[in-house]
Amino acid sequence: MKTFAAIVRELIGLFVDDGALALAIVAVVVAAGLVAAFAHVAAWASGGILLLGCLGVLLANVMTAKRR
Amino acid sequence: MLGHLHFGSAITAAFLASLVEAVEALTIVLAVATVRGWRPAGLGALSGLVVLALIVVAFGPLLSLVPLHVLQLAIGVLLLLFGMRWLRKAILRAAGYIPLHDEAAAFASETAELQDQAKRHEARLDWLAGLASFKAVLLEGLEVVFIVIAVSAGRGSLVPVSAAAFAACVLVALAGLIVHRPLARVPENTLKFAVGVLLSAFGLFWTGEGLGVNWPGEDLAILGFIALFLVTALAAVAVLGRRAGVAAS
Numbered sequence: 001m002k003t004f005a006a007i008v009r010e011l012i013g014l015f016v017d018d019g020a021l022a023l024a025i026v027a028v029v030v031a032a033g034l035v036a037a038f039a040h041v042a043a044w045a046s047g048g049i050l051l052l053g054c055l056g057v058l059l060a061n062v063m064t065a066k067r068r
Numbered sequence: 069m070l071g072h073l074h075f076g077s078a079i080t081a082a083f084l085a086s087l088v089e090a091v092e093a094l095t096i097v098l099a100v101a102t103v104r105g106w107r108p109a110g111l112g113a114l115s116g117l118v119v120l121a122l123i124v125v126a127f128g129p130l131l132s133l134v135p136l137h138v139l140q141l142a143i144g145v146l147l148l149l150f151g152m153r154w155l156r157k158a159i160l161r162a163a164g165y166i167p168l169h170d171e172a173a174a175f176a177s178e179t180a181e182l183q184d185q186a187k188r189h190e191a192r193l194d195w196l197a198g199l200a201s202f203k204a205v206l207l208e209g210l211e212v213v214f215i216v217i218a219v220s221a222g223r224g225s226l227v228p229v230s231a232a233a234f235a236a237c238v239l240v241a242l243a244g245l246i247v248h249r250p251l252a253r254v255p256e257n258t259l260k261f262a263v264g265v266l267l268s269a270f271g272l273f274w275t276g277e278g279l280g281v282n283w284p285g286e287d288l289a290i291l292g293f294i295a296l297f298l299v300t301a302l303a304a305v306a307v308l309g310r311r312a313g314v315a316a317s
Contacts, residue, residue, distance in 0.1 A: 014150060015146060021152060025145075025149055036279040047282075047283060054148060054268070055296060058304070059300060
């Protein structure tokens, strides 16, 4: 059981390492999804939010990282 | 033309990512073999491969039941989480913010842990050693399976992408058998940097497709995303590296 729990923990860890980064990515996807759902005429806007959001999230995350 | 570009990026991503995962699994299997011999190491690794195959056979066909847009969105988001996590770590390592991953150190740490377990549970050690080998192969193998499915999703490139991943794993296994020590000279952070860029670009593309975005240039957009992630990541390394240099001086 302990081994199974460890495997599940490690599987989750594959996608979520830095909680702030994971949350920010999900927030960008949700924002892009809302625009895609409510503004059909502006599908490009959804793509733009996704693209700029992901690049921005990555930059903001690494720039605020503390040196170890 | 577009199909070839997509295939090329997908095959490169799967090959490089599988190379990294296989090197990590090999380090642990070798540590187990060093401490307890090849029997528990080999049996553990083989069991991991069997369980992995069973998972693929059991769950693989279910993927075809999921509507394409839902599959693209789910895989896209998971790829973004996975790829950007790798890229973030690779940027911070390249800039000297966190230590580089060292296979020799990982090997030494795994060996020490197994030897410590040997002192505490002598009778059960073969089982514990086999379990360590099993877990390493299963977990790294699941990552390879995920990457293969993710980069080939909905584009009919599953066979060549799987072949590329399989070739990388065989290459690492052969190298491990020949040199009998961790492949510490593989430039793991550079590979992770490249794979992080590729997977993030694929994740962005699939997430957009899943949301109904018509990317300009269709598949060609992936190349643009690769370039943008690469430039952003390199710029971040340069700025962070300079900042770290200023702080050190």
